Amino acid sequence: MIKAVNLTRKFGSLTAVDNLNIEIPPGEIFAFLGPNGAGKTTTVKLFTGILQPTAGSAVIGNFDLRKNPIEAKSITGFVSDQPYVYPHLTGFEFMRLVGDIYKVGIDEQKQRIPELLSMFELSPWAGEMIEAYSHGMKQKLVLASVLLHQPKVIFLDEPLVGLDPKSAKMVKEIITRLSAKGVAVFMCTHVLEIAERLAHRIGIIQNGRIIALGTVEELKKRARQEGTLEELFLHLTGGSRYSELLELL
Numbered sequence: 001m002i003k004a005v006n007l008t009r010k011f012g013s014l015t016a017v018d019n020l021n022i023e024i025p026p027g028e029i030f031a032f033l034g035p036n037g038a039g040k041t042t043t044v045k046l047f048t049g050i051l052q053p054t055a056g057s058a059v060i061g062n063f064d065l066r067k068n069p070i071e072a073k074s075i076t077g078f079v080s081d082q083p084y085v086y087p088h089l090t091g092f093e094f095m096r097l098v099g100d101i102y103k104v105g106i107d108e109q110k111q112r113i114p115e116l117l118s119m120f121e122l123s124p125w126a127g128e129m130i131e132a133y134s135h136g137m138k139q140k141l142v143l144a145s146v147l148l149h150q151p152k153v154i155f156l157d158e159p160l161v162g163l164d165p166k167s168a169k170m171v172k173e174i175i176t177r178l179s180a181k182g183v184a185v186f187m188c189t190h191v192l193e194i195a196e197r198l199a200h201r202i203g204i205i206q207n208g209r210i211i212a213l214g215t216v217e218e219l220k221k222r223a224r225q226e227g228t229l230e231e232l233f234l235h236l237t238g239g240s241r242y243s244e245l246l247e248l249l
């Protein structure tokens, strides 16, 4: 459902994504981990057509983003790391706008928008302008809007940032539910516990390159490492140095 072939993106002399090859089948929850600046967000922007690759290709379903961008985007849902919303629309109007962009029929919108707003506990705010929403509420509104057109592929860039525990739990349940329905979920996260609990496979990226790819068990075996994903992650990304640095305090 999600495929990268030699996917590369440079910014000047910096290679943010370096020859990435990856394939994610329907129903898989894939967690993309890596230190700040590793290239996670750039990868997601390449898969969602926000950035063009310097080389290689990004494919969603059977659609190459360069050749069939509209078809690829029409089956994709994207929750970016910042909630991009229009402050002077109401929550309901924003949902209508997104529904129209994705060509969701008006009858379906009339049914699903109230359901989705209710699911995210936004119904009381549906008629309020988004500028009055908190960060978490905006994040939830974007999540609700992304589910409206029933995408086959979902990209979530740090989806739990700014959410209260109840909302975070709901998002985790939604991810599991979507996966059970066959949706491919690509999730960038810093919350290793969530990756460990939810993801079928994990990819670790550093300096634009995948340095580890597999199930948690496979990764641990390869690194001959027992213990938590956090320990494994720090081991693979060279985080052991920070205990030396802590000595300086």
Ligand SMILES: Nc1ncnc2c1ncn2[C@@H]1O[C@H](COP(=O)(O)OP(=O)(O)O)[C@@H](O)[C@H]1O
Pocket (backbone or CB within 6 Å): 011, 014, 016, 034, 035, 036, 037, 038, 039, 040, 041, 042, 043
């Ligand atoms: N628009 C841009 N222009 C220049 N450099 C960028 C741009 N976007 C990202 N980068 C650089 O690319 C690298 C990867 O960034 P990013 O994909 O945002 O990392 P991550 O999401 O893993 O924290 C970083 O070094 C970042 O500074």
Ligand SMILES: [Mg+2]
Pocket (backbone or CB within 6 Å): 040, 041, 042, 081, 157
């Ligand atoms: Mg990022």
